[in-house]
Structures are given as C-alpha cells and as structure tokens.
Amino acid sequence: GMKEMLVSVSEETTMGVKRLYQMQANGTLLFSEETTTLLFDNLYGFRHSLPDGLMRATDITIAGKIAVDCGHGDVGRGCAAALKAVGARVMGTEIDLICALQALTEGIPVLTREDVVSEAGLFVTTTENADIIMVRHMKQMKNAAIVCNIGHFDNEIDMLDLEAYRGIKRITIKPQTDPWVFPQTRRGIIILAERLLMNLGCPTGHPSFVMSCSFTNQAAALHLGKPGDKFRKLTPEQAACIR
Structure with missing residues (x-):
C-alpha cells in the first residue's frame, strides 16, 4: 500500500x-x-496575515477598537501584537495559566468571554479548540462586531447553531464577508470566511518568506543522513542533561 x-x-x-x-x-x-512553524509561522506569519485579512475583508479602522484575542498561545501572541501595533485595545481570554501570565506581562488584560462580549468590536479565535464563540455570545455583541477564526478548525465559532437560529438573516456583502442579523435586536455581526481560517479565506495567507523558512527546514530534515552528510549525535549522558 x-x-x-x-x-x-x-x-x-x-x-x-x-x-x-x-x-x-x-x-x-x-x-x-x-520548531520553525512554532517560532515563525504562528508568531510572525499571523502577525502579518491577520491585519491583511481584516483590511481586505472589511476596510475597517482597527485603531481604537476593543479587540478580543481568544487564546494567547503562539498564534494568539502574533495576532495580539499585530492588533496592538495598529492601535487596537486588545483584551485576551485564556485557560492556560502560563499563557495568561504572558498576556498580562505584555499589557493585555485577561478576562472571560462574558466580561467582554458586549464591549468589543472584534473577536479573533486562535485556540485550535471547539466552541469558543457560541450563539449566546453573538447575540450579546454590538452591531457590526467582527468575528473571525484564525486558529485551525471550523468549530471554534458556532456557525451550525447560528445558521439554524430562527429568523436569522444572512447578508453577503462580498465573498467571505457576511453580516448575520438577529431578528429580536436587528443587530448584525460580521462573520469572516464563514468560520474557516480567515488568513487564508480573506487574504493570501502568510508572507512567502515566513512560509519558506518552514518549508526549507522540512526539506532539509528529509535530506539529513544522505550519503556525504555528517553530523554527530548527543551521547546518552548529554541527551539526559537537556530532557
């Protein structure tokens, strides 16, 4: 096979x-x-592609907006840095104590979704986990709040229940940019890239240099050990020292 x-x-x-x-x-x-994906793609790649995607999809002014960084791992750190650099007031949500401490030391308040859901104008999920922003959160958001996923899977944002919500109205401004209007409040939230990865759906992904770093590293790994390559291995004692 x-x-x-x-x-x-x-x-x-x-x-x-x-x-x-x-x-x-x-x-x-x-x-x-x-480690190139962790050190380059997840930090520097998303630092570039998140604001690029927001600009292409919405043409919003990010400066002054309250932006919620849902998750402060490597991806979240890159996103938070990009948003802060253009003047957003960034807040974070996190369940990992170390990641939360990193956010705090970078000047980012760490709160719960319920604390910030009605105040923020931009929500970015970066967790690689499920059920981060649910319909109950979306109903409380201010009009024209932007919701997007840049984590990984398509289940960070609860689109299934949003699509099934009685009386919900979807208005497509352009491909990958869809306001959804709730019948009770007539307030609409803007979902980017239909809950999928917005850095691929709205812009063109990471810069080529960032991606080439990862691909070059992977290609080099495939060729290690070919005839003519020489590299020494750690002794068992040396390996034990760095475990």
Whole structure:
C-alpha cells in the first residue's frame, strides 16, 4: 500500500502535528517535530496575515477598537501584537495559566468571554479548540462586531447553531464577508470566511518568506543522513542533561 511506499511525510500546521502525536501514541506513526512553524509561522506569519485579512475583508479602522484575542498561545501572541501595533485595545481570554501570565506581562488584560462580549468590536479565535464563540455570545455583541477564526478548525465559532437560529438573516456583502442579523435586536455581526481560517479565506495567507523558512527546514530534515552528510549525535549522558 501507500504506507510502504512513503519515505516521509511533512505536516505544516500546529494542529496537524498534534494529530500526528496522537498517531505516534497509538503506534501508527513515528515522527519528529520541527520548531520553525512554532517560532515563525504562528508568531510572525499571523502577525502579518491577520491585519491583511481584516483590511481586505472589511476596510475597517482597527485603531481604537476593543479587540478580543481568544487564546494567547503562539498564534494568539502574533495576532495580539499585530492588533496592538495598529492601535487596537486588545483584551485576551485564556485557560492556560502560563499563557495568561504572558498576556498580562505584555499589557493585555485577561478576562472571560462574558466580561467582554458586549464591549468589543472584534473577536479573533486562535485556540485550535471547539466552541469558543457560541450563539449566546453573538447575540450579546454590538452591531457590526467582527468575528473571525484564525486558529485551525471550523468549530471554534458556532456557525451550525447560528445558521439554524430562527429568523436569522444572512447578508453577503462580498465573498467571505457576511453580516448575520438577529431578528429580536436587528443587530448584525460580521462573520469572516464563514468560520474557516480567515488568513487564508480573506487574504493570501502568510508572507512567502515566513512560509519558506518552514518549508526549507522540512526539506532539509528529509535530506539529513544522505550519503556525504555528517553530523554527530548527543551521547546518552548529554541527551539526559537537556530532557
């Protein structure tokens, strides 16, 4: 089968790597993780592609807006840095104590969704987890609040219940930019990229230099050990020192 024909497989996304860890745990795969995605893609890539996507999709003025960074891991840190750089008042939500501490030391208040849902004008999910922004949150948002996902999966924003909400009205301004108006309040929120990755749906993704760093690293890893390559390995004692 195909498995026997493969020499190696390369996975670019952070969540994809987590799935590979799961496969490794059950014995179906052996792999090693390279750090360029964590250090470059997730920080510097999203720092560029988030504001790029917001500009292309909405032409909004970010300066002065209250922006909620849902999750302050590597992706969230890049997004928060980009939003702060253009004058947004950034707030964060987080469940990990270390990530929350990082946000606080970067001047970002850490609150709950319920604390900020009616105040903010922009919500960005970066968690790579499910059920981050639900319909009950969207109903409380101010008119024309922008909601987008840049984490990974399409279940961070509860679009299934939003689409099924009685009397909800969808207005497509242009592809990937859709206000959804609630019948009771007649307030509308703007969903970007239909809950999918807005940095791919609205702009063109990360800058080529950022991506080339990851791909070059992956390509180099595939060629290690070829005839003529020489590199030494740690002794067991050395390896034990850095575990």
